Amino acid sequence: MRIPIHHSVERRSLLKILSAIGQPPLRFAFRSGEAVSPPGSAPVATIVIRDRTTLLRMMLNPEIGFGDGYADGSVEVEGDLVAALEAVYRSILMLTRGGRTAAASKWIDRLRSNTPQRSRENVHHHYDLKSDFYELWLDPQLVYTCAYFPTPTTTLEEAQIAKMDHICRKLQLRPGETVAEAGFGWGALALHMAKHYGVRVKAFNLSHEQTVFARRRARDEGMAGQVEFIEDDYRNISGRFDVFVSVGMLEHVGASHYADLGSLIHRTVGASGRGLLHFIGRNRPAPLSAWIRKRIFPGAYTPALREVMEAFEPWDFSVCDIENLRLHYAKTLEHWLARYERSIGQVSAMFDSTLARTWRLYLAGSLAAFRVGTMQLFQITFAGPECERIPWTRAHLYSPERRQEPEQQWTRMMS
Amino acid sequence: MRIPIHHSVERRSLLKILSAIGQPPLRFAFRSGEAVSPPGSAPVATIVIRDRTTLLRMMLNPEIGFGDGYADGSVEVEGDLVAALEAVYRSILMLTRGGRTAAASKWIDRLRSNTPQRSRENVHHHYDLKSDFYELWLDPQLVYTCAYFPTPTTTLEEAQIAKMDHICRKLQLRPGETVAEAGFGWGALALHMAKHYGVRVKAFNLSHEQTVFARRRARDEGMAGQVEFIEDDYRNISGRFDVFVSVGMLEHVGASHYADLGSLIHRTVGASGRGLLHFIGRNRPAPLSAWIRKRIFPGAYTPALREVMEAFEPWDFSVCDIENLRLHYAKTLEHWLARYERSIGQVSAMFDSTLARTWRLYLAGSLAAFRVGTMQLFQITFAGPECERIPWTRAHLYSPERRQEPEQQWTRMMS
Numbered sequence: 110m111r112i113p114i115h116h117s118v119e120r121r122s123l124l125k126i127l128s129a130i131g132q133p134p135l136r137f138a139f140r141s142g143e144a145v146s147p148p149g150s151a152p153v154a155t156i157v158i159r160d161r162t163t164l165l166r167m168m169l170n171p172e173i174g175f176g177d178g179y180a181d182g183s184v185e186v187e188g189d190l191v192a193a194l195e196a197v198y199r200s201i202l203m204l205t206r207g208g209r210t211a212a213a214s215k216w217i218d219r220l221r222s223n224t225p226q227r228s229r230e231n232v233h234h235h236y237d238l239k240s241d242f243y244e245l246w247l248d249p250q251l252v253y254t255c256a257y258f259p260t261p262t263t264t265l266e267e268a269q270i271a272k273m274d275h276i277c278r279k280l281q282l283r284p285g286e287t288v289a290e291a292g293f294g295w296g297a298l299a300l301h302m303a304k305h306y307g308v309r310v311k312a313f314n315l316s317h318e319q320t321v322f323a324r325r326r327a328r329d330e331g332m333a334g335q336v337e338f339i340e341d342d343y344r345n346i347s348g349r350f351d352v353f354v355s356v357g358m359l360e361h362v363g364a365s366h367y368a369d370l371g372s373l374i375h376r377t378v379g380a381s382g383r384g385l386l387h388f389i390g391r392n393r394p395a396p397l398s399a400w401i402r403k404r405i406f407p408g409a410y411t412p413a414l415r416e417v418m419e420a421f422e423p424w425d426f427s428v429c430d431i432e433n434l435r436l437h438y439a440k441t442l443e444h445w446l447a448r449y450e451r452s453i454g455q456v457s458a459m460f461d462s463t464l465a466r467t468w469r470l471y472l473a474g475s476l477a478a479f480r481v482g483t484m485q486l487f488q489i490t491f492a493g494p495e496c497e498r499i500p501w502t503r504a505h506l507y508s509p510e511r512r513q514e515p516e517q518q519w520t521r522m523m524s
Numbered sequence: 525m526r527i528p529i530h531h532s533v534e535r536r537s538l539l540k541i542l543s544a545i546g547q548p549p550l551r552f553a554f555r556s557g558e559a560v561s562p563p564g565s566a567p568v569a570t571i572v573i574r575d576r577t578t579l580l581r582m583m584l585n586p587e588i589g590f591g592d593g594y595a596d597g598s599v600e601v602e603g604d605l606v607a608a609l610e611a612v613y614r615s616i617l618m619l620t621r622g623g624r625t626a627a628a629s630k631w632i633d634r635l636r637s638n639t640p641q642r643s644r645e646n647v648h649h650h651y652d653l654k655s656d657f658y659e660l661w662l663d664p665q666l667v668y669t670c671a672y673f674p675t676p677t678t679t680l681e682e683a684q685i686a687k688m689d690h691i692c693r694k695l696q697l698r699p700g701e702t703v704a705e706a707g708f709g710w711g712a713l714a715l716h717m718a719k720h721y722g723v724r725v726k727a728f729n730l731s732h733e734q735t736v737f738a739r740r741r742a743r744d745e746g747m748a749g750q751v752e753f754i755e756d757d758y759r760n761i762s763g764r765f766d767v768f769v770s771v772g773m774l775e776h777v778g779a780s781h782y783a784d785l786g787s788l789i790h791r792t793v794g795a796s797g798r799g800l801l802h803f804i805g806r807n808r809p810a811p812l813s814a815w816i817r818k819r820i821f822p823g824a825y826t827p828a829l830r831e832v833m834e835a836f837e838p839w840d841f842s843v844c845d846i847e848n849l850r851l852h853y854a855k856t857l858e859h860w861l862a863r864y865e866r867s868i869g870q871v872s873a874m875f876d877s878t879l880a881r882t883w884r885l886y887l888a889g890s891l892a893a894f895r896v897g898t899m900q901l902f903q904i905t906f907a908g909p910e911c912e913r914i915p916w917t918r919a920h921l922y923s924p925e926r927r928q929e930p931e932q933q934w935t936r937m938m939s
Contacts, residue, residue: 202909206840257917258916393840413833413837414833418829422807422809423621427900428807428846433845485842485843494617494807494896502672503918504674
């Protein structure tokens with residue numbers, strides 16, 4: 110686009126930002142009155158920038174400039190925030206299509222690798238917010254990962270339970286088996302596995318708040334003998350188990366640690382074991398938004414499938430099943446965001462308006478990313494080379510009787 | 525193992541071979557009477573080597589030496605051939621576990637890259653054997669790829685039909701849609717899609733024999749207006765289609781051509797399209813056996829999942845679903861091998877005993893590989909970034925009504 114030189118510096122800056130993000134159908138306005146939008150399509154929303162300082166910050170670093178500006182109110186979005194973010198993500202996607210993809214994104218990880226100490230700090234940053242805060246907008250069991258909606262109208266509460274059952278069925282848990290869980294959140298899955306599938310669980314998590322919460326719940330529900338919640342790094346899992354499971358933790362591992370994770374899994378379940386990883390991924394390797402890494406998830410990385418294979422290949426783990434639940438994460442986030450919006454006054458009172466707007470942007474941006482497809486949600490079921498518990502088909506996942514052991518479906522690998 | 529120097533050179537050679545393949549529970553015998561086996565476990569079979577020439581060939585190149593020796597009868601296996609091969613594959617697997625995996629196996633491909641001319645020669649080598657030969661041991665529709673057995677007792681005929689339905693359901697074909705098929709074998713899937721799902725198919729294959737056969741079948745069944753069988757390289761697919769499907773063809777593409785295949789798929793179905801690849805793969809990158817490449821499938825390569833991602837990443841294709849059907853290929857091969865054994869006299873009469881034994885070893889070795897897990901069978905369902913036909917869940921694959929359109933399950937990506 111040719112920019113006539115008589116335009117103001119604000120206008121030229123707005124045009125440059127618009128161009129850099131691929132001309133999405135958005136109006137960019139400066140509070141003084143200047144406004145630009147791409148020709149052709151009607152803008153879905155207006156981004157209002159309050160002052161030159163904010164404009165400069167966006168020129169220097171669009172992601173952090175926009176994100177921090179939105180958080181402190183110096184950037185406002187008039188119209189649908191989610192629709193505006195979808196428009197941006199979609200136009201950025203178009204810019205990069207067909208290009209070479211990065212061999213891997215380990216460089217970003219090397220800048221700040223997740224050592225045990227850093228992992229502890231990173232987890233503390235996000236997960237040690239009081240559970241009162243998460244209770245405002247999560248389901249009653251505080252399951253803070255993608256739910257599974259058998260139909261789009263399933264409630265969030267039901268969908269989180271369905272997700273836990275879906276995972277237990279994929280793992281084909283049998284009474285008496287032992288499970289190692291890396292990253293347990295507030296403990297819902299570990300308790301669900303123990304209660305409804307009769308397994309014993311040893312679960313690891315670096316968050317002190319979450320560990321205290323989960324232990325109290327285990328005690329209250331009489332499950333402390335079957336479920337052990339340990340406040341420690343997943344790398345310190347020791348002992349031998351039948352099954353390894355990790356839901357929403359791989360995002361915090363970092364791209365340069367997948368081979369180590371694979372060795373840990375092998376050490377934990379051996380060649381006859383099996384497991385499941387549930388994580389946010391991507392269609393191709395790329396770093397998370399700089400703003401998300403700065404304000405929401407320090408040290409986080411959402412891998413492409415190719416990158417995760419580094420965990421499995423050296424030990425001959427077979428990928429048995431990969432399911433992409435992207436649409437289910439969009440649906441989950443619709444529920445979370447709607448609940449969050451209803452509680453945003455309480456969040457502001459609990460903290461301040463900057464934190465309240467930061468988390469709104471994070472939830473809205475995540476919803477937009479899953480709708481557009483810049484984020485995917487993968488569940489990988491895997492088995493060691495000597496595993497004898499490979500299901501014959503996946504039909505048992507969809508049979509009407511829930512939580513029934515499909516013993517007759519099992520097959521030994523060697524006939 | 526310490527080898528006392530007074531042993532004969534034959535015995536020392538046999539011990540060396542046994543050691544090189546990781547001491548599987550096999551007895552290696554020289555026809556003159558020398559025999560060795562590893563201590564501890566009872567041998568599952570005896571490998572009898574006729575003469576020094578054969579022994580030398582096995583020392584020089586174990587895979588080709590054994591394979592060619594078996595084919596011409598200078599190596600005999602006393603006992604269960606499949607069990608013997610399973611023992612070898614299992615012990616070789618143990619040798620390599622935990623090691624670094626190759627970054628990729630493109631080097632092997634570069635030695636003899638699949639140019640269109642070479643692909644034509646490679647396909648001719650295998651698929652231009654008269655269909656009379658394949659009719660001896662395949663199902664009546666001549667489906668020469670892994671079947672899908674809803675239960676282990678499903679017949680081969682039923683399982684091949686179930687496989688085609690499984691693929692059509694994964695693709696969610698609708699009447700009137702267009703499908704490009706890369707590699708059509710004897711035409712069964714193309715005809716099945718057109719007949720039972722109402723789509724129009726343009727299918728490509730380099731084999732002259734197969735094309736003649738498939739065209740005749742399309743004419744005989746009155747489907748020539750809906751299914752076009754083209755004797756040409758998959759790289760020459762032109763035009764725009766809703767769906768791309770390829771079953772048992774990726775193995776012939778070669779590791780250095782996956783990015784080109786991805787570009788072809790993008791050109792064929794665009795950002796809104798979808799498709800499925802069904803192929804033999806591995807847990808980690810490794811070349812095929814030298815004997816298989818020499819005698820059975822010149823130019824073939826069975827990739828690890830990581831390698832295949834090169835086709836999808838540059839165009840932002842999403843992996844929607846990966847299913848591993850390894851156990852189903854073992855079952856398919858049990859059927860094929862049993863039928864083949866019943867017909868081996870006819871094969872010898874049709875060709876000669878060397879070809880008959882070559883193909884027995886290839887089928888038995890493939891069965892052993894799928895049982896042990898050195899081979900996997902992957903079905904990858906993928907969708908372009910603007911695809912609006914992503915199924916909400918996979919439940920429709922397992923609903924009792926077959927071939928029913930699950931319209932109500934479809935969802936638009938953008939709500």
